Amino acid sequence: MEQFKFIDLFCGIGGFHQALADLGGECVYACDIDTDCRKTYERNYGIKPDADITKVDPKDIPEHDVLCGGFPCQAFSKAGKRLGFADSTKGTLFFDIMRIAKYHNPKYMLLENVRNLASHDGGNTWRVIHESIVEVGYNVIDKPVIFSPHYIGIPQHRERVFIMCVRKDIAELPPFYFNPDRVTECSIDLILQNDDEIDDLKKYQLKPEMIEWIDNWNEFIQGIKCDKLPGFPIWADSLCAMEDNHMIREWDTLPKWQQNFIKKNSELWSQNKQFIEKWLEKAKKNPLFFGAKAKLEWQAGETKNPNLWEHIMQIRPSGLRIKPGTYFPALVAITQTSILGKRKRFLTPRECARLQSFPDTFIYDDKPAQAYKQFGNSINVGLVKLFAQYMFGDNETQNKYSYKVQFGNKYRSPSLFDKFDD
Numbered sequence: 431m432e433q434f435k436f437i438d439l440f441c442g443i444g445g446f447h448q449a450l451a452d453l454g455g456e457c458v459y460a461c462d463i464d465t466d467c468r469k470t471y472e473r474n475y476g477i478k479p480d481a482d483i484t485k486v487d488p489k490d491i492p493e494h495d496v497l498c499g500g501f502p503c504q505a506f507s508k509a510g511k512r513l514g515f516a517d518s519t520k521g522t523l524f525f526d527i528m529r530i531a532k533y534h535n536p537k538y539m540l541l542e543n544v545r546n547l548a549s550h551d552g553g554n555t556w557r558v559i560h561e562s563i564v565e566v567g568y569n570v571i572d573k574p575v576i577f578s579p580h581y582i583g584i585p586q587h588r589e590r591v592f593i594m595c596v597r598k599d600i601a602e603l604p605p606f607y608f609n610p611d612r613v614t615e616c617s618i619d620l621i622l623q624n625d626d627e628i629d630d631l632k633k634y635q636l637k638p639e640m641i642e643w644i645d646n647w648n649e650f651i652q653g654i655k656c657d658k659l660p661g662f663p664i665w666a667d668s669l670c671a672m673e674d675n676h677m678i679r680e681w682d683t684l685p686k687w688q689q690n691f692i693k694k695n696s697e698l699w700s701q702n703k704q705f706i707e708k709w710l711e712k713a714k715k716n717p718l719f720f721g722a723k724a725k726l727e728w729q730a731g732e733t734k735n736p737n738l739w740e741h742i743m744q745i746r747p748s749g750l751r752i753k754p755g756t757y758f759p760a761l762v763a764i765t766q767t768s769i770l771g772k773r774k775r776f777l778t779p780r781e782c783a784r785l786q787s788f789p790d791t792f793i794y795d796d797k798p799a800q801a802y803k804q805f806g807n808s809i810n811v812g813l814v815k816l817f818a819q820y821m822f823g824d825n826e827t828q829n830k831y832s833y834k835v836q837f838g839n840k841y842r843s844p845s846l847f848d849k850f851d852d
């Protein structure tokens with residue numbers, strides 16, 4: 431499609447907008463209930479979005495060729511399961527998309543949601559979505575298409591469900607297949623700012639007691655003797671729990687998963703008793719070392735010379751989480767963003783923008799907390815382009831990702847998406 435009009439529902443800060451405008455589209459309508467998102471949107475695209483979609487009359491939305499929407503995921507009632515589209519979707523925001531689609535019948539719809547949508551409610555949620563889209567007159571791939579920016583070299587692990595819909599009279603939609611063996615090597619250097627380019631660099635740098643706290647965990651992970659780096663969460667408080675009368679007394683009241691972690695922590699302690707006792711004595715002197723900060727989750731696989739400063743870290747309620755150093759975990763809509771080990775600082779809002787493939791001309795919210803939240807909620811611009819092009823029938827994209835082109839005419843269900851193992 432050379433020139434087309436699109437609408438941006440649940441627009442956030444305009445991940446869809448950015449991509450479709452780059453492909454030659456003109457945005458004729460946007461809406462989002464969040465005031466700060468609406469401000470960022472208007473600042474960047476000169477469009478004042480409407481607020482609550484549930485209050486919008488489709489008659490007030492201009493004609494368009496493409497409807498886009500990264501809708502919030504809500505459960506569909508099981509009671510509505512066999513009662514058809516209206517009953518199954520009533521009360522959910524997905525229903526509002528269908529309401530607008532029924533009225534306007536755009537040629538294409540591109541929707542996005544969290545990965546969990548694929549397996550949510552034992553597959554019922556996906557079934558209702560799929561049936562509803564077919565019922566309003568669109569071709570849509572039977573199985574949810576799951577894709578992440580890191581599959582194509584963008585250094586963020588963010589698996590999402592993409593729903594491409596083509597009106598039945600326009601075209602067939604060839605089954606999509608991505609071969610997981612083709613995952614491109616990622617490098618975080620692609621999105622990093624040089625420290626000397628960052629305004630107010632100090633704001634993002636780790637404070638000395640935080641560096642000391644991470645140094646302590648680094649000493650722990652480098653100093654313990656074990657066959658394999660512990661894959662279970664390390665809880666400093668329960669390392670020597672089996673010798674702690676208080677824990678033993680309460681043992682039967684603890685849930686199984688907790689007993690399991692405590693046992694594993696205690697085994698680690700008994701294999702490294704001397705080292706851990708000395709380490710605990712030092713670690714506890716750091717004022718940060720309590721609650722979640724007294725826990726560590728190693729999620730970076732096996733390595734001979736572990737060094738936390740080579741990794742990406744996140745402070746989670748479950749502990750200091752250590753991730754591989756080659757790509758970032760999904761940005762999330764909370765202000766606590768990832769720590770870049772090798773730079774001893776947090777990610778900047780500009781780096782978050784780049785992780786979502788927004789151009790450097792994008793103006794983000796002045797308040798970093800808002801900017802982090804908005805990028806955490808937004809969609810990766812590069813992936814919107816990929817799926818829009820596939821849906822519009824772009825030859826190059828379809829040749830690369832259509833199941834038929836990759837495997838010939840022997841059609842069978844793409845195996846990657848057969849199993850949803852959340």
Ligand SMILES: C[S@@+](CC[C@H](N)C(=O)[O-])C[C@H]1O[C@@H](n2cnc3c(N)ncnc32)[C@H](O)[C@@H]1O
Nearest residue numbers: 440441442443445462463464482483500808809
């Ligand atoms: C997953 S985010 C979509 C982000 C967007 N695709 C982007 O690129 O930034 C979902 C958005 O739905 C908005 N939302 C939630 N309820 C809404 C409603 N009733 N009407 C309009 N927008 C709503 C939220 O404020 C949020 O920005």
